[in-house]
Amino acid sequence: MPLLPFRKMHGLGNDFVVLDERAAPLGLTPARVAALADRRRGIGCDQLVSLEPAGAGADVFLRIRNPDGSEAGACGNATRCVAALIAAETGRRRVVVRTLAGDLPAEVHPDGSVTVDMGPPRLGWQEVPLAEPMDTLRLPLAAGAAEGPAACSMGNPHATFFVPDLDAVPVATLGPALERHPLFPERANIGFAQVLAPDRLRLVVWERGAGMTLACGSGACAALVNAHRRGLAGRRATVVLPGGELAIEWRAADGHVLMTGPVATAFTGQLDLAAYPA
Numbered sequence: 001m002p003l004l005p006f007r008k009m010h011g012l013g014n015d016f017v018v019l020d021e022r023a024a025p026l027g028l029t030p031a032r033v034a035a036l037a038d039r040r041r042g043i044g045c046d047q048l049v050s051l052e053p054a055g056a057g058a059d060v061f062l063r064i065r066n067p068d069g070s071e072a073g074a075c076g077n078a079t080r081c082v083a084a085l086i087a088a089e090t091g092r093r094r095v096v097v098r099t100l101a102g103d104l105p106a107e108v109h110p111d112g113s114v115t116v117d118m119g120p121p122r123l124g125w126q127e128v129p130l131a132e133p134m135d136t137l138r139l140p141l142a143a144g145a146a147e148g149p150a151a152c153s154m155g156n157p158h159a160t161f162f163v164p165d166l167d168a169v170p171v172a173t174l175g176p177a178l179e180r181h182p183l184f185p186e187r188a189n190i191g192f193a194q195v196l197a198p199d200r201l202r203l204v205v206w207e208r209g210a211g212m213t214l215a216c217g218s219g220a221c222a223a224l225v226n227a228h229r230r231g232l233a234g235r236r237a238t239v240v241l242p243g244g245e246l247a248i249e250w251r252a253a254d255g256h257v258l259m260t261g262p263v264a265t266a267f268t269g270q271l272d273l274a275a276y277p278a
């Protein structure tokens with residue numbers, strides 16, 4: 001089997017192995033995804049993303065897989081990375097990335113940063129989804145001293161706890177049980193946010209299927225949406241993650257959430273797919 005080119009990219013340290021399946025599928029089974037994502041035996045990444053043919057109306061289809069083999073409907077940081085790739089390929093600054101969550105228009109700016117229209121948040125309990133009818137503004141959940149998170153979907157499920165001091169929250173301890181709480185039939189990404197100002201939030205996310213990451217784009221969108229719903233933030237905020245900052249806006253005109261931030265390529269390489277278990 002010929003060596004397969006790959007690109008290692010990241011958005012604020014949330015890192016991806018990017019593979020190209022537009023010519024032919026690569027047989028990315030959950031076992032192979034886990035092996036490629038392994039940070040010692042494989043290349044290592046928070047998500048393995050692949051490019052697939054999109055069909056009419058979009059430039060590319062973005063398939064998002066977590067290291068545990070689960071597939072996600074959204075990945076904000078990877079969407080920025082892939083948008084930058086397609087923009088470089090096509091010479092167009094405006095591209096459309098199709099995902100399970102919908103078609104996401106993106107624009108690459110002269111400074112290299114990328115804005116993605118992540119679409120509208122889904123606020124109903126069935127859309128998150130949750131296991132039973134309830135107000136998604138405040139869930140009957142407690143995590144240590146944190147309680148009553150708000151939930152929404154950006155094409156993937158998010159719960160956001162609001163805490164007075166993020167440094168006092170043991171995210172890595174609280175995350176695993178919350179990710180798999182029975183309230184979340186598809187599990188959930190668990191964010192812990194500290195509101196510094198109506199236009200500035202700190203955020204750490206325990207990601208579904210990936211654990212702690214340095215940044216979570218869809219999580220930053222969910223945190224701003226949930227903060228605004230709770231009257232804690234305006235419609236625009238800088239979200240400060242461990243890996244850096246994202247600019248998020250929940251646009252009043254159409255209810256879409258815009259996310260702007262950097263992208264980077266760490267390296268490119270070739271891999272022998274046959275060396276990874278199918």
Ligand SMILES: N[C@H](CCC[C@H](N)C(=O)O)C(=O)O
Pocket residue numbers: 014046047064066071072073074075076077078156157189207208209210213215216217218219
């Ligand atoms: N772990 C997420 C997918 C990656 C999201 C994150 N890396 C982002 O930038 O949005 C999930 O299973 O929904």
